[in-house]
Every structure is written in structure tokens, then in C-alpha cells.
Amino acid sequence: MTKKLNILIVAGDGIGPEVTSEAVRVLKSVAEMGGYDFQFRHELIGGVAIDAHGTPLPQATLHAALASDAVLLGAVGHNKFNALPPGERPEAGLLQIRAALGGFANLRPSFAWPGLSSNSPLRPEVVEGADILFVRELLGGLYFGQPRQWDKQANAAWNTMRYTRDEVVRVAKVAFELAGKRRKKVTSVDKANVLEVSQLWRATVTEVAQQYPGVALEHQYVDAMAMHIMNTPRSFDVVLTENLFGDILSDEAGVITGSLGMLPSATIGGKVDLYEPVHGSAPDIAGKGIANPIGAILTAAMLLRHSAGLDQDADAIEAAVKKVLDQGYRTADLARGDKSAQVLSTTDMGSRVAAALNEIIDRRQAMHAV
Ligand code: IPM
Ligand code: MN
Numbered sequence: 001m002t003k004k005l006n007i008l009i010v011a012g013d014g015i016g017p018e019v020t021s022e023a024v025r026v027l028k029s030v031a032e033m034g035g036y037d038f039q040f041r042h043e044l045i046g047g048v049a050i051d052a053h054g055t056p057l058p059q060a061t062l063h064a065a066l067a068s069d070a071v072l073l074g075a076v077g078h079n080k081f082n083a084l085p086p087g088e089r090p091e092a093g094l095l096q097i098r099a100a101l102g103g104f105a106n107l108r109p110s111f112a113w114p115g116l117s118s119n120s121p122l123r124p125e126v127v128e129g130a131d132i133l134f135v136r137e138l139l140g141g142l143y144f145g146q147p148r149q150w151d152k153q154a155n156a157a158w159n160t161m162r163y164t165r166d167e168v169v170r171v172a173k174v175a176f177e178l179a180g181k182r183r184k185k186v187t188s189v190d191k192a193n194v195l196e197v198s199q200l201w202r203a204t205v206t207e208v209a210q211q212y213p214g215v216a217l218e219h220q221y222v223d224a225m226a227m228h229i230m231n232t233p234r235s236f237d238v239v240l241t242e243n244l245f246g247d248i249l250s251d252e253a254g255v256i257t258g259s260l261g262m263l264p265s266a267t268i269g270g271k272v273d274l275y276e277p278v279h280g281s282a283p284d285i286a287g288k289g290i291a292n293p294i295g296a297i298l299t300a301a302m303l304l305r306h307s308a309g310l311d312q313d314a315d316a317i318e319a320a321v322k323k324v325l326d327q328g329y330r331t332a333d334l335a336r337g338d339k340s341a342q343v344l345s346t347t348d349m350g351s352r353v354a355a356a357l358n359e360i361i362d363r364r365q366a367m368h369a370v
Contacts, residue, residue: 003036005308008068010045010061010097013090014281015291015346016074022293022350023072023300026320029354030304030313033361041068045097046076046090046281056093062100070307071101071274072300075281085150090281098138102270104167105174106246107302108134108278110253110263112233115325118337119258122230130233130256133182135175136246138267140167141197143243161197163242168204174269175240176212185216185237189225189245201242222249229253250278259333261292264299266306275303289345292331294321297353316364320357324349 009024011017024040031038043061050056056076065071076090086092110132117124145160172188179186188205190198202219209217220228222245228235229249233256241249254260263278277295285291297317305314325334328342331349335341344352 005038006068008064008071009042011074012046012076013078014283014286018291018346019293019296020074023296025350026297027300045093047078056090057096070303073276077281101272101274103267104139105171105269106136106138106267108250108265110256112256116257119334127256132236133238134250135240137171137242141243165204172205172208175238176215179215179238183237187218187239189222189241191222261295261333263295264302266302273307275299290332291346292333293346293350316360319360320353323356324352
């Protein structure tokens with residue numbers, strides 16, 4: 001049986017196209033080695049879509065996304081749109097595609113890669129062994145809550161952090177299910193000492209926890225959590241958060257490896273799953289060929305695992321990244337505090353990972369043939 005997969009690529013803005021090309025290179029390698037049929041289609045999103053069509057999410061992109069098996073996104077955002085209201089900016093295209101695809105659980109693993117601890121501004125003994133999985137609610141809270149407005153006459157502006165019980169239940173279940181397969185601990189983050197919406201969040205998560213007696217639940221206030229992630233990153237397993245808290249804390253967790261460029265994400269639970277690295281469009285380094293493609297490559301691994309059931313190939317991609325890092329290869333963002341690092345361009349890092357991947361899959365196939 002040939003594994004067939006239709007993947008929509010929306011590379012977007014800034015470094016999006018550069019890093020996405022390397023993720024596609026790796027996916028093509030997997031397809032070739034495994035004899036799978038992966039079809040890639042490309043569409044526009046974000047600032048490049050505004051430039052071409054006057055809208056950050058053209059209909060053609062939306063239709064192609066809904067017709068695909070998985071969507072792989074690069075990044076959106078460009079400084080030249082900074083004066084526009086939120087609804088017209090490149091970021092609106094991302095929020096619209098998230099809403100249309102319907103995935104509500106955004107999985108953001110943050111892992112202390114062995115050998116990268118010298119790149120973290122934290123002490124090695126603090127970060128080594130850290131392995132956090134953020135489960136960020138992606139379709140509610142301040143990002144989507146109504147009312148929202150900037151009332152110029154009143155010189156006032158407001159957004160609404162709104163959650164329904166059902167929205168909390170569904171994302172909490174994802175967190176507990178995943179924790180059950182990991183170290184069996186969920187840390188739920190809120191601001192229940194101040195916000196009603198957080199009180200609903202906490203009460204609901206506590207209720208859902210009763211269905212998962214094998215998983216421990218702790219609650220943390222978001223301000224305290226921001227400190228705990230820096231102080232004791234190893235003490236967390238699955239971290240369950242609402243939308244904005246998860247946005248902020250998952251960037252903070254980039255400090256564990258010292259670079260946002262290492263972080264992948266998968267958004268599941270909707271009609272079509274959406275895969276995007278956590279880093280943004282990074283306009284300051286776009287086009288220079290120095291961006292780290294590993295976040296995008298690890299995102300491709302998550303795609304294979306969650307949307308195609310190709311766990312072995314996903315494992316092989318992660319093993320290939322580890323191998324290349326073990327050999328001392330780095331992109332510029334990973335070379336801090338490591339004088340022996342061999343700094344590679346975006347494309348050279350991508351080809352190193354693809355080469356290591358081919359070797360790993362070759363060896364696996366040879367073992368099966370025996
Ligand atoms: C992220 C990004 C997006 C978000 C922006 C670009 C809309 O920061 O994926 O973390 O806030 O969700
Ligand atoms: Mn973010």
C-alpha cells in the first residue's frame with residue numbers, strides 16, 4: 001500500500017520560504033526512501049498574499065487548505081504592514097486559516113537537545129533533560145473573543161478573553177491524553193486570582209482531570225509560571241494554557257535551547273491539521289540564508305507522525321537532526337558559546353539533515369530486509 005499525502009505548503013513571509021524549502025526537502029527524502037506518494041501544492045498567505053491579491057488569506061489558499069491532508073506553514077508578518085489594523089495584517093491570514101481549519105490544540109514541544117545546552121543563557125544543569133510539551137488552546141481567548149475594538153473617539157480600546165466550558169474541556173482532554181503517554185503530569189496555567197475566565201478554566205480542567213486518575217494535575221498562575229520555566233524547566237511535562245498565555249510562554253521556553261529556531265508545532269483537532277514552526281518571519285535575517293531550518297524540519301516530523309501515522313519516519317527525522325547536531329554542525333543562532341561549532345547556512349543544514357536521514361532510513365530498511 002502506497003502512503004499518499006497531499007500537503008499544502010504556505011511558506012508565507014520573511015524566512016518562511018527559506019526554512020520551509022528545507023522541510024520539503026526532508027519530506028521528499030522520506031517519500032523517496034519509503035516509496036510514498038507525497039504531493040506538494042503551494043499557495044500564498046500573509047504579506048505576500050496581500051501584495052499579490054490584497055488579502056492575507058486568498059480564497060484559493062483556503063480552498064486548497066481544506067482539500068489537503070495537512071498544511072505546512074512557514075511564517076507570516078512583515079514590518080511594512082505595521083500601520084494596518086489587526087484584521088488587515090499578514091497575521092490575520094494565519095488566524096483566519098487556523099479558524100477555518102478548526103484545530104484547537106496547538107502542540108509545542110520544547111526539548112533540551114543534548115549538546116545544545118551551551119547555547120542556552122541558562123546554566124546547563126538547569127536545562128539539561130528539560131522536555132516540555134505545551135498544549136496551547138488556539139481558537140479562543142483574546143485572539144478571537146468579541147467584542148474587540150479601538151474606539152478612536154473615546155481613545156479607548158478593548159479585547160475580550162472569552163472561553164466556554166466546552167472549549168476548555170476539549171483542549172484539556174488533549175493535554176491529559178498526551179500526558180498519559182509521557183510523564184503523567186499536567187500543569188494548567190491561568191490567572192484565576194484575577195480573571196473570571198481563568199476561574200472557569202481552572203474549574204473545568206479540574207473536572208476533566210477526574211477522568212484521568214493516572215495523570216497528576218497542578219495549577220500555576222501565569223506570572224509564577226513565567227519564572228518557574230526559567231528556574232526549573234525540568235519539573236514540567238505537559239503545560240496546558242489558554243491562547244495568549246501559551247503564545248508568550250512557548251516563546252519563553254525557546255530559552256531552553258537558546259533559540260526559537262528549534263521549536264516545531266502541530267495544531268490538531270480540526271478538519272485539517274496545521275503545522276508551523278513557532279518562530280516568526282524574522283525580517284531582520286530574511287533572504288540572508290542564515291535562518292535555522294530545524295524548527296521547520298521538526299515540524300515536518302510532527303506532520304508525518306500526526307497526519308500520516310508515519311511514526312518511524314518522524315523518529316528518523318528527529319534522529320537525523322540529533323546526529324547533525326552531535327557532529328557539531330550549527331546554524332548561527334545555535335553557535336553561541338560554542339567555539340568549535342561549524343556554522344552552516346540554511347540550505348547546508350537542510351542537506352546535512354537530509355543526508356543523515358537517508359543513512360538512518362537505509363540502515364532501518366537493511367535491518368528489515370534481513
Ligand atoms: C505564533 C505567532 C502568531 C500567534 C502570530 C504570528 C499571529 O506569534 O504562532 O506564536 O500569536 O499565534
Ligand atoms: Mn508567538
